[in-house]
Amino acid sequence: MSVAIENFVKAIYKNDIQDNNDTKPGNIAKKLGISNAAATDMAKKLATKDLLHYEKYQALQLTEKGTKMALNVVRKHRLWEALLFKMFDMSLHEIHREAELLEHETSDFLANKISEYLGNPKFDPHGDPIPNADGEITTEDISIALSQSKEGKTYIISRLMSDDKEFFDFCAQNGLKYGNTITITKQFSKNKMTQISINNNTILLNEDFTNIIYVNEI
Structure with a gap:
């Protein structure tokens, strides 16, 4: 299969399974940086190959064959x-x-x-x-978003769900990496911010970060 096809089915899989985002062609187009028309054309093409189910104006759903391809790429x-x-x-x-x-x-x-x-x-x-x-x-994924963590509890970072360079640079500079331990010192629910303690440092994070950092309670 071509790179374009593999990227398309992977995008549907990630939107549907991981990010819980809408898998309509327009959203897949945005994720891949292509036009809506190109995404629709690709969806129709892949439907004929039994890789997904296509219905006008509806979210795209991978078939068993399409899911297997996506997981292989992942x-x-x-x-x-x-x-x-x-x-x-x-x-x-x-x-x-x-x-x-x-x-x-x-x-x-x-x-x-x-x-x-x-x-x-x-x-x-x-x-x-x-x-x-x-x-x-x-x-089994039993992790929760940091934004849902409880004040006073200690957690292990289990997942960093992003591909943004600035986010990863920030995490590296502050010791926020998979497997590290953090303590929730304060939840500012009204302002949607979380204060944590890690490596004897205190960090205040907004929801842009706390919604993509996942943790498991110790």
Whole structure:
């Protein structure tokens, strides 16, 4: 399949499963940086290939075949992120950028070799689950957004759901990374801000950040 097709089904999957965003062609177009007309044309094309269900004015839904393709691309992307992070200590933004290119040039054979080399990890450095070779996510997600955390509780950062460079730079500078421990010192519910303590430092975060940082309570 072409890069465009793989990116299209992956965008639908991520909007639907991860981001809980609308999967109408216009939203997929925005995510991919293409025109609405181009997204609609692609959706109609992929419907004929049994990769998705298309109905005018309705959200797009992947078929079983389309979901399997999306998960295969996601698996390769996240395995590359894990490998690049381990081998070169690249930033979270850098590994995402490079994985976007490498995922389309990776055979199933190489993906399995990378997974084996890494010890078959279940999560990438962002905390996102890595599908197995059968296209299954075997981990249970019990994390919550930082904005929903409770004052006085201690949590472990479980996921950083973004691809924005400035966000990752901020996280790196302040020790906000997958697996690190934070304590909620104050929830400013009216102003939608969260004050946390990490590594003996106090940080105040607005909801733009607290809605994309996910945590598990200790």
